[in-house]
Amino acid sequence: MLSTITSGAVYGVRSHLIQVEVDISQGLPCFQIVGLPGSEVREARERVKVALKNAGVKLPPMCINVNLSPADLPKNGTMFDLPVAVGIMIALGKLKQENVEGMLLLGELGLSGELKPVRGVLPIVREAAVQGVRRCILPAGNAWEGALIREMESIGVRNVKEAVALLAGETVSVVKPGESMDGNGAESVVCVTAGEVACAAASVEEKAKEEQLDFSQINGQQGLKRAAEVAAAGFHNLLIIGAPGSGKTMLARRIPSILPPLTREESLEVSTIYSICGRLQSVGSLRTTRPFLHPHHTITGRALAGGGRIPAPGVISLSHRGVLFLDELPEFKRETLDILRQPLEDKQVQIARSSGNYVYPADFMLVGAMNPCPCGFYPDRERCRCTPFEVRRYLNRVSGPILDRMDICVEAVPMAFADMTCSGEAEGSSQVRERVMAARKRQESRFAGSGLHFNADMGAGDVARYCALEEEELRYMERMFAALQLSARAYHRILKVARTIADLDNSDRIGTIHLAEAICYRQSDHKYWN
Amino acid sequence: MEDGERVRMTAADGTEKTAAAEDKAYIHWLYQAVGFSSRGFLRSLASLGTPREIYQMTVSGVLSGKLSARFQKKAERMLEFSRGYDVLGAYGRMRERGIFLVAEGERQYPARLKRISDPPYVLYCAGQLPQEEKKAVALIGARDCTEYGRYMAGQFSAAFARAGVQVISGMARGIDGIGQTAALKEGGYSFGVLGCGVDICYPRENQELYEMLLASGGVCSEYPPGTGPRGILFPPRNRIISGLSDAVLVVEAREKSGTLITVDMALEQGREVYALPGRATDPLSGGCNRLIGQGAGLVSSPEEILGELLEEPQRNGGRRKKGAQGSLIFLEGVQGQLWEILDFNPLPVQELQRRYEERYGKAIAFPILYKELLELCTDGYAGQVGGGHFMRTMKT
Numbered sequence: 001m002l003s004t005i006t007s008g009a010v011y012g013v014r015s016h017l018i019q020v021e022v023d024i025s026q027g028l029p030c031f032q033i034v035g036l037p038g039s040e041v042r043e044a045r046e047r048v049k050v051a052l053k054n055a056g057v058k059l060p061p062m063c064i065n066v067n068l069s070p071a072d073l074p075k076n077g078t079m080f081d082l083p084v085a086v087g088i089m090i091a092l093g094k095l096k097q098e099n100v101e102g103m104l105l106l107g108e109l110g111l112s113g114e115l116k117p118v119r120g121v122l123p124i125v126r127e128a129a130v131q132g133v134r135r136c137i138l139p140a141g142n143a144w145e146g147a148l149i150r151e152m153e154s155i156g157v158r159n160v161k162e163a164v165a166l167l168a169g170e171t172v173s174v175v176k177p178g179e180s181m182d183g184n185g186a187e188s189v190v191c192v193t194a195g196e197v198a199c200a201a202a203s204v205e206e207k208a209k210e211e212q213l214d215f216s217q218i219n220g221q222q223g224l225k226r227a228a229e230v231a232a233a234g235f236h237n238l239l240i241i242g243a244p245g246s247g248k249t250m251l252a253r254r255i256p257s258i259l260p261p262l263t264r265e266e267s268l269e270v271s272t273i274y275s276i277c278g279r280l281q282s283v284g285s286l287r288t289t290r291p292f293l294h295p296h297h298t299i300t301g302r303a304l305a306g307g308g309r310i311p312a313p314g315v316i317s318l319s320h321r322g323v324l325f326l327d328e329l330p331e332f333k334r335e336t337l338d339i340l341r342q343p344l345e346d347k348q349v350q351i352a353r354s355s356g357n358y359v360y361p362a363d364f365m366l367v368g369a370m371n372p373c374p375c376g377f378y379p380d381r382e383r384c385r386c387t388p389f390e391v392r393r394y395l396n397r398v399s400g401p402i403l404d405r406m407d408i409c410v411e412a413v414p415m416a417f418a419d420m421t422c423s424g425e426a427e428g429s430s431q432v433r434e435r436v437m438a439a440r441k442r443q444e445s446r447f448a449g450s451g452l453h454f455n456a457d458m459g460a461g462d463v464a465r466y467c468a469l470e471e472e473e474l475r476y477m478e479r480m481f482a483a484l485q486l487s488a489r490a491y492h493r494i495l496k497v498a499r500t501i502a503d504l505d506n507s508d509r510i511g512t513i514h515l516a517e518a519i520c521y522r523q524s525d526h527k528y529w530n
Numbered sequence: 531m532e533d534g535e536r537v538r539m540t541a542a543d544g545t546e547k548t549a550a551a552e553d554k555a556y557i558h559w560l561y562q563a564v565g566f567s568s569r570g571f572l573r574s575l576a577s578l579g580t581p582r583e584i585y586q587m588t589v590s591g592v593l594s595g596k597l598s599a600r601f602q603k604k605a606e607r608m609l610e611f612s613r614g615y616d617v618l619g620a621y622g623r624m625r626e627r628g629i630f631l632v633a634e635g636e637r638q639y640p641a642r643l644k645r646i647s648d649p650p651y652v653l654y655c656a657g658q659l660p661q662e663e664k665k666a667v668a669l670i671g672a673r674d675c676t677e678y679g680r681y682m683a684g685q686f687s688a689a690f691a692r693a694g695v696q697v698i699s700g701m702a703r704g705i706d707g708i709g710q711t712a713a714l715k716e717g718g719y720s721f722g723v724l725g726c727g728v729d730i731c732y733p734r735e736n737q738e739l740y741e742m743l744l745a746s747g748g749v750c751s752e753y754p755p756g757t758g759p760r761g762i763l764f765p766p767r768n769r770i771i772s773g774l775s776d777a778v779l780v781v782e783a784r785e786k787s788g789t790l791i792t793v794d795m796a797l798e799q800g801r802e803v804y805a806l807p808g809r810a811t812d813p814l815s816g817g818c819n820r821l822i823g824q825g826a827g828l829v830s831s832p833e834e835i836l837g838e839l840l841e842e843p844q845r846n847g848g849r850r851k852k853g854a855q856g857s858l859i860f861l862e863g864v865q866g867q868l869w870e871i872l873d874f875n876p877l878p879v880q881e882l883q884r885r886y887e888e889r890y891g892k893a894i895a896f897p898i899l900y901k902e903l904l905e906l907c908t909d910g911y912a913g914q915v916g917g918g919h920f921m922r923t924m925k926t
Contacts, residue, residue: 379875381813381875387674389733479908483908520900
C-alpha cells in the first residue's frame with residue numbers, strides 16, 4: 001500500500017514542502033530511502049524501526065520503500081523521522097490516508113518513540129501555510145513555534161504513540177502551552193493555536209536582559225549618545241573611535257535599546273534565521289528585540305558570513321535587522337572584514353555550494369569601535385606619542401571600503417570626573433527611543449511602497465528624490481563641498497544622515513543646521529592626522 | 531662648488547682627472563672602508579699618511595703591521611672592502627649622481643664648521659652649500675608638533691627667507707620640515723643636515739621637500755651615500771646643524787627631547803640660542819619654556835632674531851607683525867565665543883560644549899555647536915581632527 005505525507009525542509013532561509021511517499025509491498029525484506037537523502041535522513045530507517053517497535057508496532061518482513069519528493073533536492077536534517085513513521089503506519093493500514101490530508105508533519109524520533117524538537121520549524125510551517133496547509137503536528141518542544149503562524153493550528157505531541165492516537169481520531173486531552181512546560185505528565189498533547197503565543201511577550205529572560213542595558217547608565221558622553229541616536233533613527237552604520245575605557249563598547253551594547261522594536265514581519269524574518277540555527281528554543285517565542293552580536297576579532301570569514309558543507313547562517317545573518325558590533329576593528333583580519341563589503345551593499349549574503357545557492361538575509365547596522373592610534377590616546381599630546389606614520393599604519397589596517405560604508409563617525413572621549421560622579425540625570429533609553437520612533441514614523445510614511453525601510457537604505461537615485469535641498473541649503477552645500485573638498489560619495493552620505501537628523505527634528509525640510517551636523521559626522525577620511 | 535673641483539670625471543675612461551679629484555676619490559674610499567663610527571681609528575690612520583698612501587698600504591697588505599693591536603680587526607675589514615673596489619670608478623659614479631664631497635681643510639669646507647670642537651672630517655653634499663657671507667639660523671623642533679608650532683615655524687622661516695637669512699635644519703618630520711619648506715617656498719635658501727646618506731630621503735613623507743632642497747637649497751651628511759637611517763646616526767648630526775648656524779631657534783620641544791641635544795651642542799659651540807615660549811600646560815612647549823628659564827633668548831617675532839643677527843634695526847623690530855598673533859582676529863556672535871574657547875590642542879565636541887556653558891553661562895545644543903564650528907572650519911579659523919575634535923588654527 002502507498003501513503004503520502006507532507007513534510008518540509010529548509011534551504012537557506014527558503015523552505016520547500018517535501019512529500020514523503022511510503023510503499024510497502026511483497027518482496028525481499030528491505031527498508032530503503034531514496035530522494036537524495038543525507039546521512040541523517042538515511043539513518044532515519046534505524047530510528048523509525050526501533051521507535052515503532054518500542055511503540056508496539058512490529059514491522060512486517062516486507063519491502064519498504066520511502067521516496068522524498070521532489071527527488072532532486074538534497075535532503076538533510078532529522079525532521080523526516082515522524083513522517084516516515086506515520087507513512088509506514090498508513091501503508092500498513094493502521095491509519096487512514098485521509099487522516100493526514102492537509103497536514104504537515106515534522107519531528108525527530110528517539111529510540112523510545114519520543115519526539116524531539118528539530119531545527120527550522122518556523123520557516124517550514126510558514127511555507128506550508130502559504131501553500132494552504134492549516135494543521136501541523138510537531139514535537140511538543142516546537143509546538144509554539146508552529147503557532148507563531150496565525151493561520152496554522154499547531155499540535156505538539158510527545159511521542160509517536162500520541163501522534164498515531166491523535167491521527168486515529170481518538171480523544172486526547174489538550175493543554176495550554178504555558179502549562180505544558182511544567183512537565184506535568186497527566187496531559188499528553190500540547191495544542192497551541194495562534195494568539196496563545198503572545199508575540200509581544202518576550203520571554204522573561206530576554207526582557208530582564210534588555211532592561212539591564214539602558215542609556216541612563218552612561219554618564220556624560222553627550223556627543224556620542226547624540227550620534228548613536230541619529231544612527232539608530234536612520235539605521236546608519238556607526239564608527240566609534242576612542243581611547244581605551246572611554247565607553248565605546250558600553251554604548252554599542254545599548255544601541256538595541258533605542259532602536260525601534262521589530263515589526264511582526266521583521267520579527268518573523270529574524271526568528272526564521274534563529275529557528276534554522278536551532279537558537280529559537282532558548283528564546284521561547286518570536287524574537288521581539290533586535291539582535292545584537294559582537295563577535296570576537298579572531299572570528300573566521302566562514303563564521304561571519306555563514307558556511308559549512310550545508311551553509312549555516314553566519315553572524316551577519318544572525319544580526320539581521322539588528323546590530324553587528326565589531327569591537328577593535330583594526331584587530332580583525334583584513335580578509336574577514338572584506339567579506340562584509342558585499343552583504344553591506346546587497347543586504348544579503350549568497351553562499352554557493354555544489355548543492356545549490358544559499359541566500360541568507362543580512363540587513364544589519366554595523367557598529368565598529370576602534371582606538372585612534374596604537375596607544376589609544378591620540379590626539380591627547382600629553383599621553384600619546386605615536387608618530388603620524390604609526391597612526392596611519394594603524395588606521396590602514398581597516399580596509400578603506402569598510403570605512404567608506406560608515407555613515408557616521410564619532411569619537412568617545414575619556415570621561416571627566418564630574419561626568420562619572422553625577423548620577424540620575426542621564427536620559428533613559430525609552431525617552432531616546434520615543435524620538436527614534438517618531439523619526440522612524442516619518443521614514444515609514446515617506447518610503448511607503450518604495451521597499452525602503454530606513455534612510456540608510458537609500459541609493460543614489462533615492463537620495464536625489466527624497467533629500468532634495470532648497471535653494472539656500474544648496475548654496476550652503478556648494479560652499480562646504482568646495483571648502484572641505486568633499487567627494488561625491490561623502491556628499492550623498494551627508495545628505496542621507498542630514499535627512500535623518502531632520503527627521504529627528506520633525507522637519508520636512510533639510511536645513512543648514514541638519515547639514516552641518518551631518519558634515520561633522522563624516523569621516524575626515526585619511527586626514528586623521530593634520 | 532664646481533670651481534673647487536676643477537675636474538670632469540667619467541667612470542668609464544677615467545682619463546681626465548686631476549690630483550685634487552683623485553685625492554677625493556681616495557677619501558671617499560677611506561670613509562666607506564673605515565665605516566663612519568671609528569673616530570679614533572681615523573686619527574691613527576691620518577698619522578700614517580694621505581688616504582692614497584693608506585690605500586696603497588692596504589692593498590699591499592702592509593697596513594696591519596703599522597697599526598696597534600686593537601685596530602687589527604678594522605684593518606682586516608678595510609682589506610676585505612678594498613678587494614675589487616674601483617676607487618676612481620666609485621667616486622665618478624657618485625659624482626654623476628650629483629653628490630660631491632668636501633673634506634676638512636678644503637677651501638670650500640664651511641668656515642663655521644671649522645670652528646667647532648668636533649668637526650666632521652668630510653661632508654657628502656648635494657645641491658649647494660650654505661653661503662659663508664650670509665647669516666644662517668638653525669630652526670629646530672619637535673616632530674609631533676602642534677598647530678601652534680606648525681604655524682610659528684612657517685612664519686619665522688618665511689621671515690628669515692625674506693631677510694636673506696639661511697635656514698638650516700634636519701629635514702625631519704614636524705618643525706624641521708615645515709620650517710625648511712616655508713623658507714624655500716618664500717624663495718629663500720635652506721640646507722638640510724641628514725642622519726643618513728644624502729641619496730636617501732628620510733622620512734619618506736618629506737620627498738617633496740627633499741627634491742626642493744636639491745633644486746634650490748642643499749643637503750649634506752657626514753655618512754657616505756647609501757647609509758640607511760639608523761637611530762644612533764641622528765644625534766651626532768645635530769652638532770653639524772648648530773655648527774653651520776649663527777643662531778639656533780627652538781620652536782617646540784618636549785622637556786625630554788632630541789631637539790635639546792642640538793641646543794646643548796649649540797651652547798658648546800657658542801651659538802646664540804632662542805626659544806619660542808608656550809603655555810606652561812602644553813607638553814610640547816615644556817622644553818622651550820625651560821630653555822628660556824635657563825637663559826635662552828625669548829622670541830615672539832622673527833624680527834627680534836633678525837635684529838640681533840643682522841645688527842641693523844628692523845623696521846618694526848621687536849614689535850609683532852600684524853596678523854602674526856591670533857588675538858587680532860575679530861569674530862562676532864557665537865562664532866567669536868567659540869573661537870575663544872577653542873585651543874591649539876584639539877578638544878572633543880562635548881568638552882567644547884561644557885566649556886561654553888561654563889564660560890558664558892548658557893547651554894549650547896549640539897546642532898548649533900556643530901554648525902558654528904563648521905563655519906569656523908570653512909573660514910579657516912578652526913580645524914577638525916579625527917571625528918569629533920576641533921582646534922583653533924592660525925589664519926594666515
